[in-house]
Structure formats: structure tokens, C-alpha cells
Amino acid sequence: MSNRLIQYAFICLLALGLGIAVVWLPEQLKPQTPENQLLLTESGCSVKESTCSATLDNQSISVAVNPQAIRSTIPLTFTIQLDGIDADAVNLSLEGVDMFMGLNQTQLSPVQDKPGFWRGVTEIAICTTGEMMWRARVIAQQDQQQLEAHFDFSAK
Structure with missing residues (x-):
């Protein structure tokens, strides 16, 4: 596997992880309201x-x-x-x-x-x-x- 393909896969995984964090994390950090x-x-x-x-x-x-x-x-x-x-x-x-x-x-x-x-x-x-x-x-x-x-x- 080429070095360039590994970099591309790493960037895609990083982007996916950031996307999930942006959607999921704010909901988890929201204060509990009545x-x-x-x-x-x-x-x-x-x-x-x-x-x-x-x-x-x-x-x-x-x-x-x-x-x-x-x-x-x-x-x-x-x-x-x-x-x-x-x-x-x-x-x-x-x-x-x-x-x-x-x-x-x-x-x-x-x-x-x-x-x-x-x-x-x-x-x-x-x-x-x-x-x-x-x-x-x-x-x-x-x-x-x-x-x-x-x-x-x-x-x-």
C-alpha cells in the first residue's frame, strides 16, 4: 500500500471522527434541563x-x-x-x-x-x-x- 493511500485513509477517518464528534458531542454536553x-x-x-x-x-x-x-x-x-x-x-x-x-x-x-x-x-x-x-x-x-x-x- 502506498504512502499516499495511507495518508488519504487517515484523513478520511479523521474527518469521519470529527464529523461524529461535532454531531454527538454537543448533545452529550448539554446541561440537563427540566x-x-x-x-x-x-x-x-x-x-x-x-x-x-x-x-x-x-x-x-x-x-x-x-x-x-x-x-x-x-x-x-x-x-x-x-x-x-x-x-x-x-x-x-x-x-x-x-x-x-x-x-x-x-x-x-x-x-x-x-x-x-x-x-x-x-x-x-x-x-x-x-x-x-x-x-x-x-x-x-x-x-x-x-x-x-x-x-x-x-x-x-
Whole structure:
């Protein structure tokens, strides 16, 4: 076997090894992140009219807001009820659906003497376009799992 053929075979094996390392190694080095589950929100529900729920198997996240007449810069009290979820922490994020409106994240606190209930106060930002769609994204942290539910509503 010629010296040139051995060099060619070595370069091919080296390229193959590098290719495998580029594809396989990043996946192996990726930090372990909590499993994220999205609960399905009941259709047609609006937090401006009633309590809304999202479910997955025997787990549910319900959200109520007070006042239900949601307007920008007015303090809003969000009450979250968890069923079948033993959460370590619950966070609420208010996001513009069609427009980035900045970060609006609130860590909710457990309600005394009401297991499974969490509460927090926040407000939505002013939008110069008038009425727009918002999303209340609720994330319940349970051990190494995140359970998430989305609740859309319109507000001025």
C-alpha cells in the first residue's frame, strides 16, 4: 500500500471522527434541563369573564384575575389554582402575543391556608396601538418538571 493511500485513509477517518464528534458531542454536553409539559387550555375561555383552566391527564392549572376588566397600568391580582401538581414555585409571565412588550415576570406566592393556590400582583404595559392580545403564561415548577399553561386575553 502506498504512502499516499495511507495518508488519504487517515484523513478520511479523521474527518469521519470529527464529523461524529461535532454531531454527538454537543448533545452529550448539554446541561440537563427540566422536562417541560404544556397543558391544554379550554377553548373559548377568557380570564376577563371567568376562571380558565388548562389540563393534562390528572393535572390542571386554573387562573383567575381581579379585576376582570383588564387595563394597562392597573394592578392585577392573579390567583392560580393547581390540581394534581405539588409545585415548588409558580411564575407568571405577561407577554404581548403579536408584539414584544418587554419582560413582565412575577413570582407568585402560596396562599396561606389554601393548598394549591398561588397569588401575585402585576400589571400590563401601555400599548400605543390601543387594544392588543396578551398571554398569561403560568409555569409551575415541580421537582425537575415544568408544567406550563397559556391563557390569552385582550386588553387596552
